[in-house]
Amino acid sequence: MTSNFRWYLLGLLALFGAYVALEYYRPKPVDWRPTLVNKDKIPYGTYVLYDQLPRLLGTDSVQTTRLPIYNQLTGVALEVTDALAEAQSRTITTEARPEPTADATTTTESDSTTSESDSSTSDSTSETDSGATATASTNTPATSEEGADADETTTPDSTAQTENSADEEEEDIPQHDLVASHLRHVRANYLFVNTEFAADKADAHALLRFIANGNDLFIVAENFGDSTSALLDTLGIRTRVVKLPTHAGPHGLPVPDSVTVRFTNPALAGPRYRLPGGDANVRFVVDSGRVGRALATDAQGRPVFVRLDYGRGHVYLCTVPIAFTNQFVLRPATSQFAATALSYLPARPTWWDEYQKQGRLGNQSLLRLVSSHEALNTAWYLLIIGGLLFVLVEARRRQRIIPTIKPLPNTTLLFTRTVASLYRQGSSHALIAEKKVGLFMDYLRTRFQEPSPDFGDEDFRERLSQKSGLTRPRVDELLRLVNFARTAPQMNDQQLLQLSRALTDFKREARR
Incomplete structure (x- = not known):
């Protein structure tokens, strides 16, 4: 793609150069103005x-x-x-005189x-x-x-x-x-x-x-x-x-x-x-x-x-x-x-x-009339200075320095820890276990394509063991802890920690 673009660019430059050369070497039209100027070599020069x-x-x-x-x-x-x-x-x-006198006429x-x-x-x-x-x-x-x-x-x-x-x-x-x-x-x-x-x-x-x-x-x-x-x-x-x-x-x-x-x-x-x-x-x-x-x-x-x-x-x-x-x-x-x-x-x-x-x-420019009168010359310079000041001031106002805005930091982990600490301070272990079970169910759906698993079904347990690569006893132990967390009205620290470790070990070993 880059090579084709270079060829296109070279072609355009070649065409532009050819056009410039053609215009430069093209015969100029005859100037038929009757100038009679001694330096003009046109037909009506002298x-x-x-x-x-x-x-x-x-x-x-x-x-x-x-x-x-x-x-x-x-x-x-x-x-x-x-x-x-x-x-x-x-x-x-x-x-301004009402009547011209002889002296004025002279x-x-x-x-x-x-x-x-x-x-x-x-x-x-x-x-x-x-x-x-x-x-x-x-x-x-x-x-x-x-x-x-x-x-x-x-x-x-x-x-x-x-x-x-x-x-x-x-x-x-x-x-x-x-x-x-x-x-x-x-x-x-x-x-x-x-x-x-x-x-x-x-x-x-x-x-x-x-x-x-x-x-x-x-x-x-x-x-x-x-x-x-x-x-x-x-x-x-x-x-x-x-x-x-x-x-x-x-x-x-x-x-x-x-x-x-x-x-x-x-x-x-x-x-x-x-x-x-x-x-x-x-x-x-x-x-x-x-x-x-x-x-x-x-x-x-x-x-x-x-x-x-x-x-x-x-x-x-x-x-x-x-x-x-x-x-x-x-x-x-x-x-x-x-x-x-x-x-x-x-x-x-x-x-x-x-x-x-x-x-x-001498001066044959278009501004020779302006430069020949002091008032017009002063007004001209004031116009130039005022224009420059306007450009500088206006450009400064329109082109202010844009402050650098830092991107927002990712505080998801901090938020999670904060929420977890709140649950722990309130001794709501059952609610924490419920959240972990919900995340595990979502993991089964997205990782092993099990949208509605039945933990008591033997076929499901066998499929999960084969898909995750873990032994059947390990899968049965994990599902037992999950069923206990779903049905137990209360959980202590030891039970919550055991469930959390089991889920973490399962996810780590299932990624291998």
Whole structure:
């Protein structure tokens, strides 16, 4: 039985090991999430582009930043902005005024521009073969839209006029004090490759200062949220979603047709790149009176990649981030789109933003919000300590030491002696003899199968002699003493002792 159990156990262990090995070596399903993270090698990651970025830009100085835009451009420490944000939240919570005053409005504006989401820095430099591919762009006017279905119109290109208007608009924009005093004086490219780009007022002011100082901003995003309105309004550009023709896809569901994209520069207009329509349905619209250059358009001439001049720098905006992912960078038919688009950037140090995709570098646990506030952190530790105390106290109460209960001793012999002494003290020898005779009758019934013996029967005496192995005279003497004890009204000590010895000797010799 033990051997069979071992074989069953070994079989179960072998099956479990085979299942674990199968699950471990089974091909993992493809992750189709559009993360655009520079470390992801999934189809919609940007590992390949980031790895080849030094070669495409002609510089070895490619730095990954995990800081908010404001902190990256101004050099203000995260502790400062976090402290300002916390102070502002406390002020809003504790101070309730019926009417906002001018001072309060100014304070609120100042604080709101410095309220940033948490982030931390992680500098990583990629070293690859350097080589620059720079292509001059032809001045192609971008489109302007007067209404929802308005026709596309062109705006004349005038670089001088754009720089003058940008300088005038820059003077009109309310700049944050820290932007002017802490803006880093560097020559760099700031590169964003996201599905959604976000920049509040403080970020927008810092970016505009950064661009006006002669730097370049390159943003690839499909969705420019409401937070970027300050930046887009200053640049004079908007986005709109176009309705694409559809065809029947799997299960008969409508699927947008693919989009053909090409560069407007005659030297680059040969290749045409086909992109999925569902991920390339956003177009740019330049406001009336603003100047923009369409660097890449779809088949209908609607721009998907534009260049805007602001001050001494340039802003590059693209609405097809899918073309910068691993799948389309490695695909021969679309591999050159990202490389050609990035070739417009000059060969200079470049910042690759990962903050808007991965957040700040550091504590990314689920309890980071709790640990960042003193009250929540204290409550968390109190909860843990209280739980431990409850477990310890409750377990001690439920698991008390069980006392050892000794088994009751066998006092049958002591009881018998006690009862016998009582009979002897009362001189009830006849009753003792009667008990002994009753036990002898029971012994005959259980030992020799004589349920109702007749002591005067010769046949019974002969059978008892043969069954017990004693001689006939011994049996006759024993039965005589037993009959005397049954019929005698009184017995003395000597008679009781003689009967007891006779019965004991009979039982001892009958066991042989």
